[in-house]
Amino acid sequence: QVRLVESGGGLVQAGGPLRLSCVLPGHSFSAYTMAWFRHAPGNEREFVGAITRSGATSIYADSVKGRFTTSRDNAKNTMYLQMSSLKPEDTAVYYCAADPSMRNLERTSDEYHFWGQGTQVTVSS
DSSP states (O other), X not given: XXXXXXXXXXXXXXXXXXXXXXXXXXXXXXXXXXXXXXXXXXXXXXXXXXXXXXXXXXXXXXXXXXTEEEEEXXXXXXXEEEEOSOOGGGOEEEEEEEESSXXXXXXXXXXXXXXXXXXXXXXXX
């Protein structure tokens, strides 16, 4: 069974940084396209960013472009989301997602078959 585990969430002041991690233990991590989504109360789940299997290419939502960066370390079975210049509107539960068969990076949550349990990020003003 594919189980993703996020960590690194917490409370941070606006303007500050935070780094999230997503681990996929016990699997061929490099076989999975990975992504981050977030879900704030009252909103629909929102695409944040995605990264190819090799880590060579990433895409981002316009709302986070230039502030957030995805990366991965396939030797550690881990994906990261480095967040900077955080804003109160970034407050949400952040989820990592994975898919082993995706050909291109996708922004739609339905395209990803495996999900983590989420980690809360709260940005105070």
